[in-house]
Amino acid sequence: MEVTWIGVLIKAIIILAVISAIAGFGTYIERKVLAFMQRRLGPMHVGPYGLLQIAADGIKLFTKEDIVPQNANAFIFKIAPVITAATAFIALSAVPVFPDFTIPSWIPVLGGTFVPSIASDLNIGVLFVLGMMAAGLYGPLLAGMSQANKWGIIGAARTAVQFLSYEVVTGLSILAPIMLVGSLSFVDFNAYQAGGIGDWLVWKQPVAFVLFLIAGFAETNRTPFDLLEHEAEVVSGYATEYSGMRWGMFFIGEYANMITVSVIAAVVFLGGYDAAGTLGWLFIMAKIAFFFFLMLWVRAAWPHVRPDQLMWLCWKVLMPLAVVNIVITALVMMV
Amino acid sequence: MSEVQTVDNMISITIDGIEYKAKEGEYILNAARANDVFIPAICYLTRCSPTLACRICLVEADGKQVYACNAKVKEGMEVVTSTENILTERRAIMEVYDVNHPLQCGVCDKSGECELQNYTLELAVDSQSYMIPDTKRETTNWSSVLHYDPGLCIVCERCTTVCKDMIGDAAITTAKRGGAELDKSYKESMPKDAYSMWNKLQKSVIAPSNGTGETNCSDCGECIAVCPVGALASRDFVYQSNAWDLKRVPAVAAHSSDGAQIYYEVKPTSITDRTEKIYRVTNEWNYVSLDGSARFAYDFQNTTASKDKAAFDAAIEAFKKAETIRFNAMITNEEAMMLQTLKEKMGVKLYNPEVKAFQTFLNHYEAASGNSLWTTDPDAIMKKSDFVISIGAALRNDSPAMKYAFNNVQKLNKGAGLYFHPVGDTLIPTFGKTVEVFTHKVGHEELALYLVLDLFADKEKLPEDVKEYIDSFKKTETKTIKEKEVKTVKEMVLNEETGEEEEVSKKVTEMVDKEITVTTNGLVDLLGGDASKFDAAFEKMMKKKEHFSMMLGEDLYYHEKAENIAKLVALVEATCDMDVVMTPPKSNALGVALICDLDDAQSGYTIGYNENGDFRLSALGDGDLDMPALNQQEGTLCNIGKRLLPTNAAVEYNGYELNDLMKVLVGAPELTIDWTAMLPTDRGFKAIAFDDLTNSFDNDGSDNRGYRLETSNVETDLPEVEKCDESALLEGEIAYRCNPARQFNDFTDKSHEIFEAFALYASTEKAEALGNKVEVVFDNGSITLDVLADEKITGDIVKVPDFKAAKGVYDLFGGSRYKTVTLRKV
Amino acid sequence: MGLEQFKNRNVGTQNYTMVDAGHSPQGAMCQFKQVVKRTFKGELFVGLWVTMRSMIKALFANDMHTVKYPLEKLPISPRYRAIHDMLRLLESGHYRCIGCGLCEKICISNCIAMDTRYDENQRKEVSEYTINFGRCIFCGYCAEVCPELAIVHGPRYENASQQRAGFSLFEDMLTPIDKLNLQQEYDGFGAVSPNADENIKQTPLAY
Known part of the structure; x- marks a missing residue:
């Protein structure tokens, strides 16, 4: 089917709306899961089982007074959360989210429009996504530096260190599958593994999978690598001075990134989606959900690492392992 | 003039192995108390006679068990305060006291200041071995102020003792209560003293001694003060407050010139009204006894006062045009000093009818005797004198301290007394058997002094004219009386055993007619006594008497011949071995007399301070400008004991003080008490700041409150006295x-x-x-x-x-x- | 005396009992070994399992610890010290307080005040009684000192208020006379000890 600009636009709107909603819903899920793991009930009072908590939070975030610190660089302070949110969503534009479909013809105006699974199926999809996520570094970094707060500065410094370092691991770890597939497009990855569970790249590249997962946690600023805003150490790091919807945008960005990483992991290593039918889409939803849940689970179970351990892990363990993995993959391919 | 403790009259005794000094003839208990040694005792009061009701002061003196309150010290006596036997007795006694004593200590007004409780704990009574059915005893009110709960009473008789020995009213006594008989088996099983104490306790209760339900006494409330338990209380104080909630403000009783030590006990009025009020007055009852005004007249504070600027300005104007300031004795030394300063700087007259006569009398006395003040005080009289004479004082009304001293001398020092007063009084003769009361005519006060001269003066020292004048009253008669005569008669009797005759003397009484000369003292008759009986009575009175004191009252100051009386007093002092004390009429009359230069009459525009006047300063709350009452201000007062005593503010005062007026009028120091050190040293005051004044008693009862005024003594010739002028x-x-x-x-x-x-x-x-x-x-x-x-x-x-x-x-x-x-x- | 003991700021280190925490790896090789060991030992998965197990228990074995407070309340201990109650005598219905003032005296935050008077029946009557709950620290001394078991701590602990001080009057704390049959004897602070009978010595009363 022909990809028209109107289809892409509809897809973009769907991504924005749905992912934002899912990000919001993610906060509810996170609270609930953490609560259950600690034998608590979690949010219970707003709506049935606390389901409307998200709405309450939204209302709160939107209505909260917008404060810009006196000595902050106001422009950068205001733009920083937008960068985070924007990069996260831009990254999602190159990732297949939901199956492609055609809008039924009985719907006026838009009837018959083909909506692709990927808003923009770039041939360098993987590279683009990784690049956008790397660009997301500017959000926390600028936020931390602009807010005239020492905790923010420390948070910003940690952001730079952590994101830049783990970007290396992410790139190197995913390089081996790319070598195997021979393409940077997510569609090709999907096609490569279309043969069923046995064809999943995770079996061929377990080390790359683990490395990508670890690096993904670091990239998305999740426990055990949530050093950027670890409240016991740096209050709230780069987000110290933020409140209201600006802070909310960081939050949406983070959840969007979590979804992105989950999608990449699912598509690259766990077989992706089955283009043939609805069941495949259920599968990938399940896979994404599993990765999302894993992030919450890990948060409930593990303590976070020290900054020095973080760097040590990155440069002395993960990076060498990734390089070795590439070399071995290359050798195997050559042979 | 309290007795100086010299080495001569001190002996040494040993109590529990430690050597102490004691006064000869003192009771062991008093000696111990003076030396800060604890011997348990419930019924004994330091300044009263032993009651022997409680018997827990049992000690061993030189190996013999004696009651410490009743046995006198001897040189080298060795006292042991507790032996096993004594402790057994004491514990048994305390157990007996606790039999049927209500355990509602929670509501008792004694609220923990209870001696029964203290001694029960001291002797660790934690179980009870004795029992007897209780008797119902109803709470009664004895008078408008006395509340008696016989259920709580342990019949220690302290109240009756103090009433008899100190106050003199003897208004209460022990009475039968009809309790159950003790089980006879106790007599064997119990310690002896505990049994006899119980036997008495079980039968007794305290009741008014006149047989009615009402005491008809002077309502001094001293019985309340000495009660060791909560049996006696002021009617107004019953269930009002716990003792521990009350803040004690040391002060001086404001009304009589006794200047008795008191504590105002204050606490917020109620939950809703947090301003402090005085709930009661207490005293150090072992050292000082209060009269009814000191104990019950405490809520006279000026509550309406506020800083009324308009009234203050009006007062300033009034002072500027005033010719006279009229005031009374209800004023501190500091305020008196301020008024005197006003007189010196602004030339106002000071008019004080309460004090003027007293001041004049004092001046006459000083001129005649050379003493700047009288020579003794009630406290010293109680400690030392055994013969007291009261002239010109309505003893029951004018000066409680003198009444107590007069009575106490009779009771404790085996003393005698002469009481001269025109108004007959039925109470004075009850003070002792050797008290002679002369109800003389108004104006015969001089004759009373002449009689004193006749009776006590060293005749060699008396001037001839005085001797003649006295002798002129005496009539000599010859009388024939029958007298018993004992004659020894000697007889020869045959001794039947030996057969010899022996001389044996036998005594035979015969009635013999005898002629004697009888001297009748006309002075006695003139003064309303019976001369024929007086000589014999006087002889009896004079037995074993060593220290003589004379009390002079207000009548003499207002006497027409006051100057002559003052001279006679000086003559008595010069020729007799006699100490003299004078009652300052009311409050701080002595202070005013010493400080202020008083005028004879008022004239022109008058400012009245608590008195009538054109502009009234008043602490009563009804004047043109409010002043603090004596329980609302710091300051000093002078009393009959010639002491300057500090008193403190018990209740809040919100208005202006005299010192504020002084600041505007002539300039004054910051505080009223800054005047204390400025009191005139040439009149006996010392330059001691108020805050440096001491305010306490020693264990032996010596008074360390404030300081004693300096007195001077100049040698003078015998004064020329006039004869009694019958025209008065x-x-x-x-x-x-x-x-x-x-x-x-x-x-x-x-x-x-x-x-x-x-x-x-x-x-x-x-x-x-x-x-x-x-x-x-x-x-x-x-x-x-x-x-x-x-x-x-x-x-x-x-x-x-x-x-x-x-x-x-x-x-x-x-x-x-x-x-x-x-x-x-x- | 030297200053050594004062310079040692690690107060009490001498008396610490060291737990067996193993040894820190010495040298790069040892560290590497430790990493490898820990990586493959699966310690991390133990942690994951523990949390998962808790979640499963909470969801399916009804092992949830949350108490939905305003709707559900935990039972409180009889020794809990909340807002005071004034008890009545069960037989006569008269209040137990005799006005002895011990609670007022012992109160360390000085929040109890009472006025008493001599009433018509010649008894001590409590004419007014207040506790300032803005100041009360609920130490329980008043209940402990009360000789009549009259003032006790009740179970009413929800006393948040918008005002700094809340005064309670005697009547507020007194058991309502119509609820006398519901009055519970207090077990907590200041109550008679279970072995009180053994500590009492008998007074001979044969008549």
Whole structure:
């Protein structure tokens, strides 16, 4: 089917709306899961089982007074959360989210429009996504530096260190599958593994999978690598001075990134989606959900690492392992 | 002049192995108390005679068990305060005291200050071995102030002892209560002392001694003070407050010139009203006894005061145009000093009818005797004297301290007393068997002093004219009387055993006629006594007497011949071995007399300070400018004991003080008490700041409150005295200016626990004759009063009180205390 | 005396009992070994399992610890010290307080005040009684000192208020006379000890 600009636009709107909603819903899920793991009930009072908590939070975030610190660089302070949110969503534009479909013809105006699974199926999809996520570094970094707060500065410094370092691991770890597939497009990855569970790249590249997962946690600023805003150490790091919807945008960005990483992991290593039918889409939803849940689970179970351990892990363990993995993959391919 | 403890009259005793000094002839318990050694004792009061009711002061002296309150110390005596046997006795006694004693300590007004509780704990009574059915005993009110709960009473008899030995009223006594008989088996099983104590306790209760339900006493409340348990309480204080909630403010009783040590006990009024009020007055009852005004006239504070600037400015204006300031004795030394300063700087007259006569008398006395002040004080009299003479004082009304001393000497020092006063009194003769009361004519006070000279003076020292004058009263007669005579008769008797004759002497009594010369002392007859009986009585009185004291009262200051009387007093002092004490009339009369230069009369625009005047400063709350009452201000007062005593503010005062006026008028230091060190040192005061004054008693009872005024003594020749001038005698209806026992001034009258009315007081017969209400007509006016019968008065003289300044009684009496009046029934 | 003991700021280190925490790896090789060991030992998965197990228990074995407070309340101990109650005598219905003032005296935050008077029946009557709950620290001394078991701590602990001080009057704390039959004897602070009978010595009363 022909990809028209109107289809892409509809897809973009769907991504924005749905992912934002899912990000919001993610906060509810996170609270609930953490609560259950600690034998608590979690949010219970707003709506049935606390389901409307998200709405309450939204209302709160939107209505909260917008404060810009006196000595902050106001422009950068205001733009920083937008960068985070924007990069996260831009990254999602190159990732297949939901199956492609055609809008039924009985719907006026838009009837018959083909909506692709990927808003923009770039041939360098993987590279683009990784690049956008790397660009997301500017959000926390600028936020931390602009807010005239020492905790923010420390948070910003940690952001730079952590994101830049783990970007290396992410790139190197995913390089081996790319070598195997021979393409940077997510569609090709999907096609490569279309043969069923046995064809999943995770079996061929377990080390790359683990490395990508670890690096993904670091990239998305999740426990055990949530050093950027670890409240016991740096209050709230780069987000110290933020409140209201600006802070909310960081939050949406983070959840969007979590979804992105989950999608990449699912598509690259766990077989992706089955283009043939609805069941495949259920599968990938399940896979994404599993990765999302894993992030919450890990948060409930593990303590976070020290900054020095973080760097040590990155440069002395993960990076060498990734390089070795590439070399071995290359050798195997050559042979 | 308290007794100086020299090495001579101190002996040494050993208590529990430690050597102490004690006064010869003192009880062991008193010696121990003076030396801060603890011997348990419930019933004994330091300044009263031993009661021997509680028996827990049992000690071992030189190996023998004696009661410490009853055994006198001897040189080298060795006292052991507790042995096993003594402890057994004491514990048994405390167990007995606890039998049937209610355990509602929670509601008892003693609230932990209970000696029964203390000794029960001290002797670790934690179980009970004795029992007896209880008797129902009803709570009663003995008078308008006394509340008695016999259920709590342990019949230690401290109240009866103090009432008899100290106060003199002997208004209460032990009575039968009809308790159950003790089980006879206890007699064997119990320690001896505990049994006999219990036997008595079980039968007794305290009751008014006149057989009625009412005490009819002076309502001094000393029985309340000494009660070791909660049996006796002030009616007004019952269940009002716990002792621990009350803050004690050391102060001086404001009304009489005793200057008794008191504590105002204050606490917030209620939950909603947090301003502090005085709940009661307490005292160090082992060292000082209060009268009714000191104990019950405490809520006379000026509550309405506020800083009224307009009134203050008006006061300044008034002072600027004032010619006279009229005030009374209800004033501190500091304030008196301020008024004196006003006189010096602004030339106002100071008029004080209460003090003026006293001041004049003191000046005469000083000129005649060379002593700047009298030579003894009530405290010293109680400690030392065994013969007291009271002249010119209505002892029951004027000065409680003198009454107590007079009585205490009779009871404790085996003393004797002479009481000279025109108004007959039924109470004084009950003080002791050797008390002679002379109800003389008004104006015969000089004769009383001549009689004293006759009786006590060293005749060699007396001037010839005085001797002659005294002798002129004596008549010598020859009388034939029958007398028993014992003769020894010698006889020869045959001894039957030996057969020899022996001389044996036998005593035979015969009646013999004998001629003797009898000297009748006409002075005694003139003074209303019986000369024929007096000599024998006097001889009995003089037995074993060593220390003589004389008390002089207010009558003498207002006497027409006051100067001559002062000289006679000086002569008595010079020729007899006699100490003299004078009662300052009311409050701080002595301080005022020493500090202020008083004028004879008022004139022109007058400022009255608690008195009538064109502009009134008043601590009573009804004047043009409010002043603090004596329980609202710091300051010092001078008392009958010639001491300067510091008193403190018990209740908040919000208005202006005299010192504030002084600041504007002539300049003054910051605080009223800054004047304390500025009091005139040439009049006996010392330059000691208020905050440096001590305020305590020693264990042996010596008074360390404030300081004793410096007195000087200049050698002078014997004064020239005049004969008694019979023209001063008053005839007809006589009114005597005299307050009821607990009333002294407007402030006592304001206090809610003082009930004595402003009325004419007369003997029962006189009151009946007068009816309910009379108009008392003086030369210069009249006053209409209700008539009240006082059964302790005898004779025809009626008492007119002066405690209400507004009634102008001082002006009616003029410069005298007795006046011939016409009593008209109304 | 030297200053050594004062310079040692690690107060009490001498008396610490060291737990067996193993040894820190010495040298790069040892560290590497430790990493490898820990990586493959699966310690991390133990942690994951523990949390998962808790979640499963909470969801399916009804092992949830949350108490939905305003709707559900935990039972409180009889020794809990909440807002005071004034008890009545069970037989006569008269209040037990005798006005002894011990609670007022012992109160360390000085929040109890009472006025008493001599009443018509010649008894001590508590004419007014307040506790300032803005100041009360609920130490329980008043209940402990009360000789009549009259003032006790009740179970009413929800006393948040918008005002700094809340005064309670005697009547507020007194058991309502119509609820006398519901009055519970207090077990907590100041109550008679279970072995009180053994500590009492008998007074001979044979008549």
